[in-house]
Amino acid sequence: MDNKVLGDIGQYLAIKKVKITMEDKKVVTDVGGKKCIGFVSGVLNLVRSQPQHQALEGSTVLQKSLTHHWLTYCTTHLFHCPTHEALTTCLQYLEQELKNRAYLCGYQLTIADVAVYLALHPFIFTWSYMKKEQYQNISRWCKTVQGDARLGKTHKAIHFSRSQLYCGSGRTH
Amino acid sequence: MGVVVGRKGHTDALKILLAAALSKKNIEFVENNVFPFGAVLEVTDQNTSFRLPANSAVLYLLQSPGQIQDPEVEKWLEWEATELQPVLVPYLVSLAGGRKDKTLEETLCSLLTKLSSSGILTSKEVTAATVVMFSALHPLTCEAAGSFLKTQHSHILQFLTTLGEVTHFKNIVTSWKSESGLLKTLENTTSQPWNPIHNTMALLKVSDVSPSHAAISPEQNKPVRAAVTEAQLKAAQVSWKQSVSSITLPKVVAHPSLPVKGETNILITSALPYVNNVPHLGNIIGCVLSADCFARFARLRGDNVLYVCGTDEYGTATETKAIAEGLTPQQICDKYHNIHSNVYKWFNISFNDFGRTTTEQQTKVTHEIYHDLENNGLITEDAVEQQYCEKCKRFLADRFVEGGCPHPGCGYPDARGDQCDGCSKLVNAMELVEPRCKLCSSTPIIRSSTHLFLNLPLIEPKLKAWLATSSPQWTSNAQVICESWLRDGLKSRCITRDLKWGTPVPKEGFEDKVFYVWFDAPIGYISITAGYTDQWKQWWQNPEQIQYYEFMAKDNVPFHSVVFPSCQLGTDKPWTKVTHLVATEYLNYEDGKFSKSRGVGVFGDQVMETGIPSDVWRFYLLYVRPEAQDTSFSWVDLQTKNNSELLNNLGNFIHRALSFVFKFFNGKIPEDKLNRSDYQVVAAVNQELSHYTTALANNHQRDGLRTVLAITRLGNQYIQENEPYKLVKPGRSVEEQERGATVTAVAANIVALVSIILEPYMPDTTVRIKDLLGDLPCLHQLPRSFNRFLPPGHVIKEPHPLIKPIEDDLxxxxxxxxxGQQPNPQKKPVDPVEITQLQSKVEEQANNVRKLKEGGTAGKEKIADEVKVLLKLKAELAAVQGVDPSVGGKDKKKAKKGGGGGKGKENASKMDATSASPAATPASSLPVNEEEANRLQAQVTQQGDKVRAVKTRGNASKEEVNAEVAILLDLKKQLAVAQGLDPNTLTGKEKKKKK
Structure with missing residues (x-):
């Protein structure tokens, strides 16, 4: 899955000369001659090759570190779930982390958001309204991210409903 | 600066601690589980807290702003996380377990060799990679690892030892090592080993059988029963055994409904819907349906209830619509009153009376109140200067005057008398430059008209004193709105208008004036009651005995919280004033607004044709009742709720429970012998029942509905857990058969309870359930607790399914x-170039058509052909714009209806019992110019398309949009004139009236 998402990111950034190959079960990204092994390095390579997209890596040190974290998380956890339970664990982690921020790394869209969005879009697209409400924070985040113009062109917008299925009184039985 | 949270013995913690020490940053350590990581660094930035796991945290701590990242470092960090850890950790764990894993050791070896030969370890500079590698590999120096490093990877050992001597490293490692059980820690905190073989995408093909994907609520899988206390358990035993005959039989509902001293008497009104507009779903849930839910609940409770409502019929809009349709205002009101009445009947709204404001009683009561106010010195007269159009012979309300915007710098020529479309600022009609009458364009003159004013400031102290006793019981949005009105300071309000259709003013010199609709509309509540019973004063002048609940949408709050009570207070009579003001927020339609003109949204008359029963509509609307915030109606949501909650949960439970009785016990309720776990269920049901009662008493109608569903859910789980259908099979032991009987009896009684408490939400369904149960008197009043309503031996009927699924295609x-404004993902992005091209083609063709028509020489067929071409082009244009092409056609239909020909629509003539002939020539004195009308019609449609195009483009400036809108409105006005219509009908279009 690493190579697929890398390819999508390359498309997102509108980079023409990028080659993505697999060597030894590891993904190799070649941008204008500059090679990188690994997903995180690959993504960062892509972003840095486009000076106009520098901000996508993060503006502050903290943001950059957070972007790094999320990209690492993608390749260590999110992209390689063997079962639905594993994916659910990842989703729960995401849900928890997104509680107090608009984007994964704070208040600005980063390539981390793009990567996670590209990975999860096919799943969220199939979610019922009930499931979307279960993952309220992910839903909110997804709705925000899909507003991005470039993503909107390549990915169908998912519909989120604001009316709650269950009153949020949090009362458990 | 930051806090490290995690397991101190984990290498993750070591990484972060080292990095912190090296960068001289102060951090604390808090021991906690941060699955799936060993430790994270918590950082707060501008009040938001973030958590960085080990490697990223190291990067963060060691990075100085402006420093460029080293791709080498990043590469090795990734390598460590994705390649080293997945092998190293299980290997260490195996060491801890005492049995070294040989395969892992081999893999580890090759990894470490690679690492050694990379040179990263021998670099002079201490980087993030250094720290991470050091920490990760450090455990290999522990005893259990033995001589692994020494013999096979001496370089690494050297690296670790050398670095370990550096001050920072030494200190941290020593303190870190002193925490026991490194390997144990690793064991406890690792998650599943990562394996690149698994591709998450593959899960898309595998169906997720976990409960959250099925069409049942996630709560259905949690153990449903909360802990029940012993006291509750005892109470359950008592309540269950409580003989039904000890419950007083429900009182006979008196007619007319009158309050009884000493009992609970509840007066309920719902904001009077304006007669002219067909109510839409938002209006319905906002007012009558919410009030109905409460009214039914109160009656169940045994209160004396009076629920009145009616159509608000006076006002300008009715007057102008009457002219347009060629009827008298009274006839219009009759016609539309019936529409409203039928809609509410269909929804089973249980009014005691649904009346109208155009009655003698209304005039009588209004006059009484007016005189009282006058005698108390609260009415003043004042001359108001208004614009008067001599041609139309009417005073012009703000929105019927147009002119140049008075705001400097704007100069927009078509500003309206209340707001300028050009600069969007509020305008005073009198300030417009070169004002003109919207209808006939002649310049209005300023005429003075005397009007009556209600002196609110004088009443203010009384009002405030009374509010303190009442408003704390209102919904919070109502309190806020009322407060803001008071804060802005009350001013005298004008309560009369220069109109013909309204309650006459009983004062000399005011014969041609009527009361302003907002003065007399709330009085409608009183007059409607007066029409219902001549004992109306028992309700309306009896504040000690009555609790008065008003239901409305939030835009009506000012009048009900300030104006109306002030009138009541001002008369010094003991009027019953509102004790509980219940205001709802707005219901949107698929995240947008309802609009009759654009055909968006479901309106009352259309709901009846959908084929979905009214109970389902009631259920859904009450489920999404906009209590604390706006909510949205969604078709898919409606279907989901019906199929999951109603069908799978409620319907399924009732059907099952009753089927067991019917199938296994010949339709008779069996004997029961409850054990402790059964009483726990009874107690749990009691809990929900008390939540239900509290919720509905406080108008938390959504919560109330939720408790009903919780009870049926309890029922379902009860059946699932006990499997009575198995226990009653022949060949089972006596005890098991008894269990089966008990469970069935309890389940059936839960159904009986549901048949009572569901009534405020779904009355038709509860009638059917009660019928199946063999209707008993105890099923008609709200019990205090869950009793055994159906005794052993009681006979029930064969159950049939009560809820039908709603299919996708419907x-x-x-x-x-x-x-519905569901986003169309297949929509191509709008191409402005194509649009402009088509637009010019359309315009060209339109001109062609016009020329042909005006030329007068072209044959009818030729014209028809060219018109066809034009329409085709327009459809193309609309398609490219992504707009529904049929919308434009509606304007034509409207025009035809009101204009020369009398071919009224089918529907109209059906409802039109009183009108003798279909709408022929309207009562206006303006001539009908058909040719002109057609020409203008084409222009209007075209302009309409243009406006739509500009709007959908999305990047047009507001001025541009408003400019186009203004042109369109102007054309429409001209068109109306050409058709001999009063333009007010078209301008008063679809402002969403939320009464």
Whole structure:
């Protein structure tokens, strides 16, 4: 899955000369001659090759570190779930982390958001309204991210409903 | 600066601690589980807290702003996380377990060799990679690892030892090592080993059988029963055994409903809907349906209830519509009153009376109140200067005057008398430059008209004193709105208008004036009651005995919280004033607004044709009742709720429970012998029942509905856990058969309870359930606790399914029929170039057609052909714009209806019992110019398309949009004139009236 998402990111950034190959079960990204092994390095390579997209890596040190974290998380956890339970664990982690921020790394869209969005879009697209409400924070985040113009062109917008299925009184039985 | 949270013995913690020490940053350590990581660094930035796991945290701590990242470092960090850890950790764990894993050791070896030969370890500079590698590999120096490093990877050992001597490293490692059980820590905190073989995408093909994907609520899988206390358990035993005959039989509902001293008497009004507009779903849930839910609940409770409502019929809009339709205002009101009445009947709204404001009683009561106010010195007269159009012979309300915007710098020539479309600022009609009458364009003159004013400031102290006793019981949005009105300071309000259709003013010199609709509309509540019973004063002048609940949408709050009570207070009579003001927020339609003109949204008359029963509509609307915030109606949601909650949960439970009785016990309730776990269920049901009662008493209608569903859920789980259908099979032991009987009896009684408490939400369904149960008197009043309503031996009927599923194709059809604004993902991005091209083609063709028509020489067929071409082009244009091409056609239909020909629509003539002939020539004195009308019609449609195009483009400036809108409105006005219509009908279009 690493190579697929890398390819999508390359498309997102509108980079023409990028080659993505697999060597030894590891993904190799070649941008204008500059090679990188690994997903995180690959993504960062892509972003840095486009000076106009520098901000996508993060503006502050903290943001950059957070972007790094999320990209690492993608390749260590999110992209390689063997079962639905594993994916659910990842989703729960995401849900928890997104509680107090608009984007994964704070208040600005980063390539981390793009990567996670590209990975999860096919799943969220199939979610019922009930499931979307279960993952309220992910839903909110997804709705925000899909507003991005470039993503909107390549990915169908998912519909989120604001009316709650269950009153949020949090009362458990 | 930051806090490290995690397991101190984990290498993750070591990484972060080292990095912190090296960068001289102060951090604390808090021991906690941060699955799936060993430790994270918590950082707060501008009040938001973030958590960085080990490697990223190291990067963060060691990075100085402006420093460029080293791709080498990043590469090795990734390598460590994705390649080293997945092998190293299980290997260490195996060491800890005492049995070294040989395969892992081999893999580890090759990894470490690679690492050694990379040179990263021998670099002079201490980087993030250094720290991470050091920490990760450090455990290999522990005893259990033995001589692994020494013999096979001496370089690494050297690296670790050398670095370990550096001050920072030494200190941290020593303190870190002193925490026991490194390997144990690793064991406890690792998650599943990562394996690149697994591709998450593959899960898309595998169906997720976990409960959250099925069409049942996630709560259904949690153990349903909360801990029940012993006291509750005892109470359950008592309540269950409570003989039904000890419950007083429900009182006979008196007619007319009158309050009884000493009992609970509840007066309920719902904001009077304006007669002219067909109510839409938002209006319905906001007012009558919410009030109905409460009214039914109160009656169940045994209160004496009076629920009145009616159509608000006076006002300008009715007057102008009457002219347009060629009827008298009274006839219009009759016609539309019936529409309202039928809609509410269909929804089973249980009014005691649904009346009208155009009655003698209304005039009588209004006059009484007026005189009282006058005698108390609260009415003043004042001359008001208004614009008067001599040609139309009427005073012009703000929105019927147009002119140049008075705001400097704007100069927009078509500003309206209340707001300028050009600069969007509020305007005073008197300030417009070169004002003109919107209808006939002649310049209005300023005429003075005397009007009556209600002196609110004088009443203010009384009002405030009374509010303190009442408003704390209102919904919070109502309190806020009322407060803001008071804060802005009350001013005298004008309560009369220069109109013909309204309650006359009983004062000399005011014969041609009527009361302003907002003065006399709330009085409608009183007059409607007066029409219902001549004992109306028992309700309306009896504040000690009555609790008065008003239901409305939030835009009506000012009048009900300030103006109306002030009138009541001002008269010094003991009027019953509102004790509980219940205001709802707005219901949107698929995240947009309802609009009759654009065919968006479902309106009352259309709901009846959908084929979905009224109970389901009631259920859904009450489920999404906009209590604390705006909510949105969604077709898919409606379907989901019906199929999951109603069908799978409620319907399924009732059907099952009753089927067991019918199948296994010949339709007779069996004997029961409850054990402790059964009483726990009874107690749990009691809990929900008390939540239900509290919720509905406080108008938390959504919560109330939720408790009903919780009870049926309890029922379902009860059956699932006990499997009575198995226990009653022949060949089972006596005890098991008894268990089966008990469970069935309890389940059936839960159904009986549901048949009572569901009534405020779904009255028709509860009638059917009660019928199946063999209707008993105890099923008609709200019990205090869960009793055994159906005694052993009681006979029930054969159950049939009460709820039908709603299929996809129905929802899709309805959704597109009502112009739902569901996003169309297949839509091509709008191409402005194509649009402009088509637009010019359309314009060209339109000109062609016009020329042909005006030329007068072209044959009818030729013209028809060219018109066809034009329409085709327009459809193309609309398609490219992504707009529904049929919308433009509606304007034509409207025009035809009101204009020369008398071919009224089918529907109109059906409802038109009182009108003798179909709408022929309107009562206006303006001539009808058909040719002109057609020409203008084409222009209007075209301009309409243009406006739509500009709007959908999305990047047009507001001025541009408003400019186009203004042109369109102007054309429409001209068109109306050409058709001999009063333009007010068209301008008063669809402002969403939320009464």
């Amino acid at each position: 929802i899709q059809r309805l959704s597109s029929q009502f112009g």
